[in-house]
Amino acid sequence: MTAADTPSDEELMQAYARGDMHAFEALYDRHALPVWRFVQRSVQNAALADDLVQDVWFSVVRHAPQYEPRAKFRTWLFTLAHHRMVDHWRTQKNHASLDAESEDGSALAEMLAAESGFGPERRLDSRELAQALLDALAALPEVQREAFLLQAEAGMSLAEIAQTTGASMETAKSRLRYARARLRETLEAHA
Template sequence: MLAYAGGRADAFERLYDRHSLRIWRYLFRNTGNHALADDLGQEVWFAVVDAAPGYRVKARFSTWLFTLAHHKLVDHWRGHRKVQSLDDDSPESRRLAETLFAHSGFEPERWQGRKELARALLAALAELPAEQRAAFLLQAEGDLSVADIAAATGVPPETAKTRLRYARAKLRQALEVLA
């Protein structure tokens, strides 16, 4: 990022190539909508371009980038108050949960060789409350620490740690039925 901020346009391409898929997956898994993930991802990269002249290293670049992505996601949710809860059992919620990870390019069943376990994991992830899912995905997709997740989501570290703990416990519980 410092190279890009210093005027090297090729550095942006390297940043984009290195991080764009992870950012898109984070956005898609939180929205369940390809087009929306594309739009929010584009907003993230525009924000990177806009921020380049004043960029200062305060954390890892990936932490800063996922913080931007999280803020774009929160801004979207605030602007669209009618948010479909994944906790209810309406047909819309079931459809969203079923499609949340479809065609994302992330195919854990191929890597694990266990389609049933992979599907159960993705379904359980879709059922997590938004705050827990965001914390879990920031760690899983962004490789962020608890402190970085707390900074990205604007909560105290203990809250981020609790959200991660609850997310892992719920995922573990959902997968125990398959063991």
């Protein structure tokens, strides 16, 4: 099958709306991991991310009969994820910390630290840099963190970020620029 033979996400969603379960499976296979990573890194809790992402996919199923491709499917999907997280944050007061332990008991910074053939000192530097990055990401204002994660995890363009978050193109651009600048400052301080 060539790239020209591969159906677009929008075509798959329309096929799913007509009852083609294989089309849904293809969409899920294409987008499940990026959506989960976006949500997980936003809420910083794997179990909660699982629940929220499940709600997002249920929403895809519920909205399938009314789906009309007005934007890229990916943009629509990440908009659903964004709205689900906003709903969650409105009902929650406590947020998990980025340095909280993961399900397997290891800190997230430890998981982000690069494995290498270098000695303990180099691994320690890597863990410290990973923790500094996580701390800097957590310290970003929510709108900047979201813009950064939509680009880093979902590979979205500025226009798609703006559409997903309901912000203007200039606002999305500013949020992304400020997020990058703060993260760059953190990394340079640890270099």
